[in-house]
Amino acid sequence: MSGARLIERVRGLAAGGDRVVIGIAGCPGAGKSTLAGRLVEGLAAAGLPAVWVPMDGFHLADVALEALGRLGRKGAMDTFDAHGYLALLRRLRAETGNVVYAPSFDREIEQPIAGAIAVPPGTRVVVSEGNYLLADDDVWRRVRAAMTEVWYAEVDDDVRLDRLTRRHVRFGKTRDQAVRWVAEVDEPNAALIRATRDQADLLVDIDALDLTDGHAATWSRGAGRSG
Ligand SMILES: Nc1ncnc2c1ncn2[C@@H]1O[C@H](COP(=O)(O)OP(=O)(O)OP(=O)(O)O)[C@@H](O)[C@H]1O
């Protein structure tokens, strides 16, 4: 599945005129955020105004995690405000006459930031992404139902673990801390996420796509061709 084919697929879903919400699930470090960013660029270049709204914006803040005793496993399913995310997804589909603001997640401080992302009335496509979009759990099943389609980002596990560890180091962990965090926190979550793969509407092979900076803008030019 090429970038151009992804754009064409979304164009088809948006043809009815309703705002479309695409979700991207996948293991930690699979490339969900990178793909979402490129997809939004590619859609805009194809004439479909799109905004990226990450599930990561619904990380509970440290102050709340501390009160719950869950600070040590930030990123696990019960460290997100799933009901808040569901409410926002519903608003994004229903409220197309006013700007809807979404929270972002700042990796430098590892905290959510309220009101950081504007979704203006003309937005045709919302691209959301996160670990648990396909989880078999009551509220997460409703999150899934609030999306038009959910895709699953796949990448070779060795490549993923290498990228994930490097990203932790880039955001301030020592190499040892990064390796430990991946083994003790990220990978138990990965096992749960991997089990949801078969629920996806589409499997996306991350390394078969050109996700280099700026290239997604050219995806629209190839749209309509096979690949
Ligand atoms: N196709 C690619 N080629 C090279 N590096 C990539 C590619 N895709 C993603 N990366 C890098 O891999 C790392 C993980 O990617 P990304 O942050 O998009 O994953 P994610 O699935 O959103 O992870 P998380 O679940 O932790 O949010 C990042 O440092 C990113 O720059």
Ligand SMILES: [Mg+2]
């Ligand atoms: Mg991400």
